Structures are given as structure tokens and as C-alpha cells.
Amino acid sequence: MSAQEVPAAQSGPPARSGAAAAIGWILTIGFNVVAPILTYNMLTDRGWSEFSALLVSGAWPVVDSLVHLAWRRKIDEFAVVTLVFLVITALVTLIGTHSARALLVKDSGVTGLFGALCIATLFTPRPLMFYFGRKFGTDGTKEGVGYFNGLWQYPDFRKAMRLMTTVWGVAYLVEASLRVALAYALSVDTMVVVSPVLIYGFLVALIFWTVRFSKRTQAEGKARAAALATATGPGPVPA
Secondary structure (H helix, E strand, C coil): CCCCCCCCCCCCCCCCCHHHHHHHHHHHHHHHHHHHHHHHHHHHHCCCCHHHHHHHHCHHHHHHHHHHHHHHCCCCHHHHHHHHHHHHHHHHHHCCCCCHHHHHHHHHHHHHHHHHHHHHHHHCCCCHHHHHHHHHHCCCCHHHHHHHHHHHHCHHHHHHHHHHHHHHHHHHHHHHHHHHHHHHHCCHHHHHHHHHHHHHHHHHHHHHHHHHHHHHHHHHHHHHHHHHHHHHCCCCCCC
């Protein structure tokens, strides 16, 4: 059965609430991206250490989790992942020497750990991209989340989630390894320019591939469902 097929009682996803989706996106981006960056920059400008600033910035995903828990009565996995990586980044910043080249290598370690986390979740009941897909592919309402959770019963859907998680994991392991190698092969001045190009280049490529892959699997699912409906067809008309 296709990744996009759903139970007979529900032939398609529920109507999405635009207001709920907008509020969810604003909270997610605000608490997990904008607020941590602003807090980190403000504190470091005032003389705080990178380690201390990162730890304080990590309070925002905690706030997001609490807001999500109060609103949806469930933990927001995306905020938890963001918090984990803010803590990892803080620890990586603290460990070892603090030369410019060492900091470039440490940055690679963070993305490499994300890749390793993706691969590790392949051995858990549900891979990481399932939770990311549910976060960004639904409006966060009970109906939308329930519909997405229900898709897990279909083998093609599970295969698609695991494939996406594998691709993201391998890609970020490659990206991290490449940046570590280049950090020692190139000058620091050159690497300061190359490093963000690699980071955002890989990210854009992965997002583009994920969107294309999702649309293709959805189209294939609809085609299989239509073929199945045609093959079964209505029963014989009584004489």
C-alpha cells in the first residue's frame, strides 16, 4: 500500500487550520531560531563567553516546549532536538583549544552529530524525519497530527520516512567530514567563507530533494490508490 494511502474512513488529510499553522510556525521559528540567535549575540556583545551565552540561549527551546505542552498537551520534539543541539554546541565550544581553526572544526562536529543522530534514530521505533515531517507537514491540530500518525501503519510511508532520515544523516556526515578536511587544507580566512557556503548549500540541496521526493511519493501513492479503485470497481449489477 502506498505511503500516502489512508484508511477508508478518511480518504484525505483533514482541512488545515491556517491560524493554528501560522501560530505554530511563529512560535517555532521565534523560540527555536530567532530568540536564541538574538540572545546569543546580545550576550556575547556584552562580554559573555560563548559557552555561557549558548547555555542561556538554550532556555528558549525550553520555553517553546512548555508553551507547546500547555497548548497541545504534548512535548514538541522539534524544540527538544533544538535544545539538545544548543547544549551540544555549548559543550563542543568549551572542549579543547579555542584557536580559529579549532572552532571551525568544532562547528563541523555539531553538524556531524546531527547526521549521526539521524542514523541512530533508524534503530528506534520512528526515525527523526517522521517527527520533523509531522512538525512542518501539519498545522499541529489534534486532527492533523492524528492523520499524520495514522500514516505510519503503511509500509511505503515507513520506508519513505526511513529513506529521508538516511539521506539527511549521510549527507550531514559527509558535510561534516568535508569541512573538517578543508579546515586543515585551506587557510582560516578562506575557510571562513567556504564553511557557511557548505552549510547552507547542503541544507538547501537537502530541502530541495526532500520536497521533490515527497511530491513524487505522494503522486505515486495517489496513482496506486486510483489503480486499486479501478481494479476492484463496483460489484456486478443484479439482474
